[in-house]
Amino acid sequence: xxxxxxxxxxxxxxxxxxxxxxxxxxxxxxxxxxxxxxxxxxxxxxxxxxxxxxxxxxxxxxxxxxxxxxxxxxxxxxxxxxxxxxxxxxxxxxxxxxxxxxxxxxxxxxxxxxxxxxxxxxxxxxxxxxxxxxxxxxxxxxxxxxxxxxxxxxxxxxxxxxxxxxxxxxxxxxxxxxxxxxxxxxxxxxxxxxxxxxxxxxxxxxxxxxxxxxxxxxxxxxxxxxxxxxxxxxxxxxxxxxxxxxxxxxxxxxxxxxxxxx
Amino acid sequence: xxxxxxxxxxxxxxxxxxxxxxxxxxxxxxxxxxxxxxxxxxxxxxxxxxxxxxxxxxxxxxxxxxxxxxxxxxxxxxxxxxxxxxxxxxxxxxxxxxxxxxxxxxxxxxxxxxxxxxxxxxxxxxxxxxxxxxxxxxxxxxxxxxxxxxxxxxxxxxxxxxxxxxxxxxxxxxxxxxxxxxxxxxxxxxxxxxxxxxxxxxxxxxxxxxxxxxxxxxxxxxxxxxxxxxxxxxxxxxxxxxxxxxxxxxxxxxxxxxxxxxxxxxxxx
Numbered sequence: 001x002x003x004x005x006x007x008x009x010x011x012x013x014x015x016x017x018x019x020x021x022x023x024x025x026x027x028x029x030x031x032x033x034x035x036x037x038x039x040x041x042x043x044x045x046x047x048x049x050x051x052x053x054x055x056x057x058x059x060x061x062x063x064x065x066x067x068x069x070x071x072x073x074x075x076x077x078x079x080x081x082x083x084x085x086x087x088x089x090x091x092x093x094x095x096x097x098x099x100x101x102x103x104x105x106x107x108x109x110x111x112x113x114x115x116x117x118x119x120x121x122x123x124x125x126x127x128x129x130x131x132x133x134x135x136x137x138x139x140x141x142x143x144x145x146x147x148x149x150x151x152x153x154x155x156x157x158x159x160x161x162x163x164x165x166x167x168x169x170x171x172x173x174x175x176x177x178x179x180x181x182x183x184x185x186x187x188x189x190x191x192x193x194x195x196x197x198x199x200x201x202x203x204x205x206x207x208x209x210x211x212x213x214x215x216x217x218x219x220x221x222x223x224x225x226x227x228x229x230x231x232x233x234x235x236x237x238x239x240x241x242x243x244x245x246x247x248x249x250x251x252x253x254x255x256x257x258x259x260x261x262x
Numbered sequence: 263x264x265x266x267x268x269x270x271x272x273x274x275x276x277x278x279x280x281x282x283x284x285x286x287x288x289x290x291x292x293x294x295x296x297x298x299x300x301x302x303x304x305x306x307x308x309x310x311x312x313x314x315x316x317x318x319x320x321x322x323x324x325x326x327x328x329x330x331x332x333x334x335x336x337x338x339x340x341x342x343x344x345x346x347x348x349x350x351x352x353x354x355x356x357x358x359x360x361x362x363x364x365x366x367x368x369x370x371x372x373x374x375x376x377x378x379x380x381x382x383x384x385x386x387x388x389x390x391x392x393x394x395x396x397x398x399x400x401x402x403x404x405x406x407x408x409x410x411x412x413x414x415x416x417x418x419x420x421x422x423x424x425x426x427x428x429x430x431x432x433x434x435x436x437x438x439x440x441x442x443x444x445x446x447x448x449x450x451x452x453x454x455x456x457x458x459x460x461x462x463x464x465x466x467x468x469x470x471x472x473x474x475x476x477x478x479x480x481x482x483x484x485x486x487x488x489x490x491x492x493x494x495x496x497x498x499x500x501x502x503x504x505x506x507x508x509x510x511x512x513x514x515x516x517x518x519x520x521x522x523x524x525x526x527x528x529x530x531x
Contacts, residue, residue, distance in 0.1 A: 096353065103405075107400045108404075112458045113372070116491065120459070125449065126452055128411070129448070157473030158475070160470070174434065175426045183528075184424070191424075
């Protein structure tokens, strides 16, 4: 084909007889690989925006570093080995020991085999799903619309599912609703009260799920399921608000002693 | 050009010139043999670096750093709840793998409604015949209970200390997903023995799935293998419990902990 015939592995030069796939493909020399800045200039659209943002962010870091008055100091502390490792091993062994101890003294119950033909009087999931099971028993407050002749709009099951979605949605949104540097419940009594309300609601919903075990009229129980969390929240709010005055004073004093205002 | 193999660095000659004990010679010969083939010297260097990194000093604890007079030491156990849930998860994984040797996810063998199925019988076998089997099941069950409890309390701790705030929103959402998956883990495990309670808990699951608009029937097919419970349900719950969820949850836990590592622990200040 061409005059620069390459020798074959057996020394022959007859291209017609070539079966070894020919000479190796040319490897591009190193200087053909685009450099970082060349790639940045060549890129378009989203890639270019990414490069631009990274450059800005790197410059921001650099500026912050040069402006900073932070001095790195040696921090006294415990070494990972042996101190921290031994401590963590001790904690781990303690937890494992507790689990094994409980497993050996409280063996688990085992019931009758499944029978699709007979619904048991009590259907229950494990304790950690009681709250979820309680949400499925909210049919008394499933709204009935007069325009539909007193019919419910959504089925009771769907109503329970929507309640699940609402709860998970609110929990997911918490970091986007509650901003700021506050870390302690006293600093934000409202959010702490909301948290206590949620915890008590989970417990009361669990009680609603196992209502058969409580000799309380269902209507009273149903009221308590929603009244107790609200009451708990109000009490938490009142207590924290009262504590807050003295507590914040002390906290601020410590804070400004450590980091005096410029 | 000579076809004879050139050895630029004659390691064996060097080995011979040294005055070494038998142990040293054996060690070096093995090392050289492996290094010629696998280039492990690079990895040994990495290991050495990791050794020095691991021996760095831990920073002062929060109370030491801010001189809080040990006022908050009694909160510290609450900061090990995430760790406890991982420990319980690992214990459940080990005991679950052992239980998997004996458990049979099958509804076969019931002559009439309400007769024990193969799944139920295998559970009875584990509890009555298998050496240490009763304890094994108890450990698996209690490890799961501890894990769920620890995960819930861990979430409460993070909520009440405001540890979810910027820049840790992503990890909070990941945590919510992990809680949901943990509950699904527990639910699928609850169904496996195919007892009365398992069956009717699954029945409620199917009814809930079917009550969902648009995706309901599809979800029921996917999770429960149909609209009525049977062999397909059990196998799907089994695969979910021993194959899908372990991979997904382990990966998410790794990311969850990795993000904590990168961002640092939120100061309870």
